[in-house]
Amino acid sequence: MWRVMTSSRVRASRDEHAARLLLWLLLAMLAILVLWPIAAMLGQALHGGLAVLGQTLAQPGLRRAAVGSLWAATLTTALVVPLAYGYAAALTRVALPGRAAFRLLALLPLLAPSLLPGISLVYLFGNQGLLKHWFAEGGLYGLSGIVLGEAFYTFPHALMILLTTLAVGDARLYEAARTLGAGPLRRFATLTLPASRHGLLSAAMVVFTLTLTDFGVAKVVGGQYPVLALEAYKQVVGQQNFARGAAIGLLLLLPAVLSFVLDRLLQRRQHAQVSARAQPLQLLAGVWPRALALLYCLTVGGALLVLLGVAIAAAFIQLWPYNMSLTWQHFDFDLVDGGGWLAFANSLKMAIYTALAGVALTFIGAWASCKLRVAGVAGLGLHALAMLPMATPGLVLGLGYVFVFNQPGNPLSALYGTLTLLVLCSVAHFYTTAHLTARTALAQLDADFEPVAASLKVPLWLTLWRVTLPACLPALLEIARYFFVSAMTTVSAVVFLYTPDTVLAAIAVLNMDDAGDTAAAAAMATLIVAASALACLLFALLSHASLRRSQRWRRPS
Amino acid sequence: MFATRSLLAMTLALCSVSALADVTLTVYTALEADQLKAYQQKFEQDTPGVKLRWVRDSTGIITAKLLAEKANPQADVVMGVAASSLLVLEKEGMLLPYAPKNLAKLNKAYVDSTQPPAWVGMDVWGSAICFNTVEAAKLGLKKPESWKDLLKPEYKGKIVMPNPASSGTGYFDVTAWLTLFGDKGGWDYMDKLHQNIAQYTHSGSKPCKQAAAGEFPIGIAFEYRAAKLKDSGAPIDVVFPKEGLGWDVEATAIMKGSKNLDAAKKLADWSASPAANELYEKNFAIVAMPGVAKPNAHIPADYEQRLVKQDLRWSAANRDRILAEWSKRYDAKSEPKP
Numbered sequence: 037m038w039r040v041m042t043s044s045r046v047r048a049s050r051d052e053h054a055a056r057l058l059l060w061l062l063l064a065m066l067a068i069l070v071l072w073p074i075a076a077m078l079g080q081a082l083h084g085g086l087a088v089l090g091q092t093l094a095q096p097g098l099r100r101a102a103v104g105s106l107w108a109a110t111l112t113t114a115l116v117v118p119l120a121y122g123y124a125a126a127l128t129r130v131a132l133p134g135r136a137a138f139r140l141l142a143l144l145p146l147l148a149p150s151l152l153p154g155i156s157l158v159y160l161f162g163n164q165g166l167l168k169h170w171f172a173e174g175g176l177y178g179l180s181g182i183v184l185g186e187a188f189y190t191f192p193h194a195l196m197i198l199l200t201t202l203a204v205g206d207a208r209l210y211e212a213a214r215t216l217g218a219g220p221l222r223r224f225a226t227l228t229l230p231a232s233r234h235g236l237l238s239a240a241m242v243v244f245t246l247t248l249t250d251f252g253v254a255k256v257v258g259g260q261y262p263v264l265a266l267e268a269y270k271q272v273v274g275q276q277n278f279a280r281g282a283a284i285g286l287l288l289l290l291p292a293v294l295s296f297v298l299d300r301l302l303q304r305r306q307h308a309q310v311s312a313r314a315q316p317l318q319l320l321a322g323v324w325p326r327a328l329a330l331l332y333c334l335t336v337g338g339a340l341l342v343l344l345g346v347a348i349a350a351a352f353i354q355l356w357p358y359n360m361s362l363t364w365q366h367f368d369f370d371l372v373d374g375g376g377w378l379a380f381a382n383s384l385k386m387a388i389y390t391a392l393a394g395v396a397l398t399f400i401g402a403w404a405s406c407k408l409r410v411a412g413v414a415g416l417g418l419h420a421l422a423m424l425p426m427a428t429p430g431l432v433l434g435l436g437y438v439f440v441f442n443q444p445g446n447p448l449s450a451l452y453g454t455l456t457l458l459v460l461c462s463v464a465h466f467y468t469t470a471h472l473t474a475r476t477a478l479a480q481l482d483a484d485f486e487p488v489a490a491s492l493k494v495p496l497w498l499t500l501w502r503v504t505l506p507a508c509l510p511a512l513l514e515i516a517r518y519f520f521v522s523a524m525t526t527v528s529a530v531v532f533l534y535t536p537d538t539v540l541a542a543i544a545v546l547n548m549d550d551a552g553d554t555a556a557a558a559a560m561a562t563l564i565v566a567a568s569a570l571a572c573l574l575f576a577l578l579s580h581a582s583l584r585r586s587q588r589w590r591r592p593s
Numbered sequence: 594m595f596a597t598r599s600l601l602a603m604t605l606a607l608c609s610v611s612a613l614a615d616v617t618l619t620v621y622t623a624l625e626a627d628q629l630k631a632y633q634q635k636f637e638q639d640t641p642g643v644k645l646r647w648v649r650d651s652t653g654i655i656t657a658k659l660l661a662e663k664a665n666p667q668a669d670v671v672m673g674v675a676a677s678s679l680l681v682l683e684k685e686g687m688l689l690p691y692a693p694k695n696l697a698k699l700n701k702a703y704v705d706s707t708q709p710p711a712w713v714g715m716d717v718w719g720s721a722i723c724f725n726t727v728e729a730a731k732l733g734l735k736k737p738e739s740w741k742d743l744l745k746p747e748y749k750g751k752i753v754m755p756n757p758a759s760s761g762t763g764y765f766d767v768t769a770w771l772t773l774f775g776d777k778g779g780w781d782y783m784d785k786l787h788q789n790i791a792q793y794t795h796s797g798s799k800p801c802k803q804a805a806a807g808e809f810p811i812g813i814a815f816e817y818r819a820a821k822l823k824d825s826g827a828p829i830d831v832v833f834p835k836e837g838l839g840w841d842v843e844a845t846a847i848m849k850g851s852k853n854l855d856a857a858k859k860l861a862d863w864s865a866s867p868a869a870n871e872l873y874e875k876n877f878a879i880v881a882m883p884g885v886a887k888p889n890a891h892i893p894a895d896y897e898q899r900l901v902k903q904d905l906r907w908s909a910a911n912r913d914r915i916l917a918e919w920s921k922r923y924d925a926k927s928e929p930k931p
């Protein structure tokens with residue numbers, strides 16, 4: 037009896053040892069893929085000492101670009117956050133018909149690379165645009181084009197945060213306010229707005245940082261307007277001036293880190309806003325609120341749809357604006373720059389591998405760090421490192437990868453220029469959101485599963501395979517979809533890492549537009565949107581099927 | 594049709610992986626994307642066992658990349674890059690001089706003067722203005738006939754030109770103006786022209802493509818792109834400014850340190866061959882081998898006489914200085930990316 041007990045104990049702890057080893061390995065991998073590149077970027081920026089860095093940053097061109105970036109980010113934030121707040125309020129607080137459809141509509145921009153709104157804007161408001169009279173001649177190119185394009189690109193990011201914020205609330209408070217005679221405006225100003233201030237701030241910081249660090253929009257419709265992200269790209273890709281690129285990278289890293297830290301602090305303070313006795317919100321069902329909300333959502337959602345649709349339409353038009361007949365010829369990428377169908381095939385491959393590797397790594401990491409009794413320091417370390425990518429702009433991460441993996445002395449430099457490195461970089465780039473999703477899903481499971489299973493002498497791996505994994509399947513599918521779509525659309529990190537053999541679709545869009553082949557760029561962007569949309573559909577179906585099969589336990593009996 | 598085409602592309606991509614027995618040359622180039630395919634096809638057909646892998650970008654970017662990789666060159670051969678850039682590399686000692694077969698048959702004006710030559714010309718490309726007649730009629734713009742015409746106030750915000758830092762076409766426009774109008778006169782001219790420029794683009798082709806699309810009515814580009822777009826039905830007139838045209842030579846050179854020297858020499862030989870010149874001829878009015886070129890409907894017969902008399906060595910030696918001065922004066926208006 038005694039002997040059996042010991043042996044079972046040894047077996048269980050051997051599992052745990054193995055799991056802990058795995059955890060340490062993951063930690064080491066994250067250190068290589070996230071920490072090292074960021075450190076290398078910082079090292080490169082501070083290479084000549086602070087004086088040299090100061091000199092670089094003090095150059096007038098850079099100052100102009102910094103001011104330009106700040107303006108663009110501020111204006112975009114001021115435009116997007118109120119728009120998204122209204123949209124989120126309409127979706128969460130009003131009995132609006134077709135809410136699910138409106139939600140989907142507003143998330144559509146996530147399917148496209150940030151270059152797409154730029155291309156659409158040229159076709160809409162450029163000198164030959166459908167609505168060119170809305171702008172002074174050539175007025176699109178510059179700040180106005182950047183702000184509009186970034187608004188499209190960042191809208192769903194702000195919306196997702198605000199939807200979560202506005203979805204919770206206590207109906208009792210609103211009722212009390214009403215009985216005390218507070219009108220709708222007063223109720224909004226004293227209840228809704230204060231309760232959502234954290235969400236608003238968080239959304240504002242996300243929009244600000246995204247705009248600051250994106251160069252896709254500015255690349256296409258920025259005209260002569262200088263922005264930092266493009267300046268970094270220009271220095272590195274155009275002039276091979278890595279030191280200066282790193283200095284700008286440092287500038288971009290600072291606000292991203294700052295807003296990330298602020299956001300974390302706020303989230304910590306935000307707990308228990310809604311008490312356990314809170315009553316679910318009553319949706320506004322009056323004719324006026326519903327009509328207004330519908331009109332508003334149609335306008336905003338419609339604008340997003342038009343911006344997406346124009347680029348897709350332009351992909352099929354022979355020679356805008358002179359010959360508007362339909363054609364497939366722009367999808368024949370043979371005679372233009374960018375890598376054509378090879379780029380698209382590469383992107384598909386890269387996105388699939390990123391989804392697979394991403395799901396495996398983030399899930400095992402999250403599981404080991406929060407379900408393992410012996411996780412200890414390694415668990416904390418992994419969680420901390422997993423947060424880092426969210427505070428790191430893709431551009432900075434990509435630059436860091438150049439500094440780490442393009443060193444002749446580094447044995448890992450064999451990876452440089454390969455699709456493998458692009459996959460690893462993308463997994464690292466989008467790690468945080470996936471990690472948090474996995475942790476949330478795992479936290480929903482009873483913490484007793486593992487100890488009970490262990491006491492029943494069920495091996496750790498079997499519990500993981502038979503209980504934990506199936507229970508988390510919807511979250512896993514969500515993570516895979518997120519990785520796939522992000523890898524399909526990203527430009528910022530991978531633009532420094534590709535070679536002609538590993539060129540990607542979103543980078544092809546960039547290069548085609550650069551060479552003036554706007555229609556081909558629109559066609560390639562259309563392919564990206566189509567692939568992302570198809571993947572989302574597929575994942576939705578899978579998720580539906582898995583919910584029916586393995587998630588019966590979630591349903592109240 | 595698309596499915597088959599993409600399938601074909603993917604199959605080809607797979608084949609190129611499996612065909613490991615072949616030598617693959619990494620070739621840096623600034624040739625236009627729509628020229629590469631024909632050159633590659635013919636070369637690989639004429640030279641079994643050697644495959645080409647292009648790294649393509651605008652002249653300035655390719656030059657910067659080559660200079661940055663000086664310690665550890667990645668390219669075997671440079672093909673279709675401006676001689677004014679190759680002269681810079683030659684000065685840095687990065688090129689391997691090589692006399693290709695057929696060298697004697699080429700026009701000496703378009704070949705490096707050292708023996709053996711560090712670079713060998715393929716063809717000459719030169720300035721042209723793309724003028725959108727439909728948009729010009731709408732805006733009431735007259736067709737410009739000279740460089741000086743472009744300074745007229747009516748063209749304000751209507752002209753696009755390539756950024757000389759990134760585009761070889763942009764650079765020879767600048768050197769041509771400095772040659773034609775003198776140093777002071779040239780910069781004065783550019784100061785005034787700058788007032789009329791809507792955008793400086795990254796690529797040398799884009800201004801003409803934008804003119805063809807009517808986005809901006811006037812694009813300063815080069816004759817190949819202009820003729821090509823006119824052929825495809827774009828409503829443009831091609832203007833050759835009467836003061837004289839900027840030009841440069843597209844040339845081939847072998848990189849010192851290439852690990853595939855034999856194959857690299859084969860490409861250099863092919864690049865100077867009659868077969869290759871016949872392909873260049875389809876795109877350019879002047880090719881390195883005399884007697885090959887044929888008349889082109891969109892390019893005047895006396896095209897060669899219209900080129901500015903300028904020294905490529907001067908263009909190369911002063912490249913850094915001229916580009917620094919240019920960036921200082923006009924960079925804020927440059928399209929993002931040099």
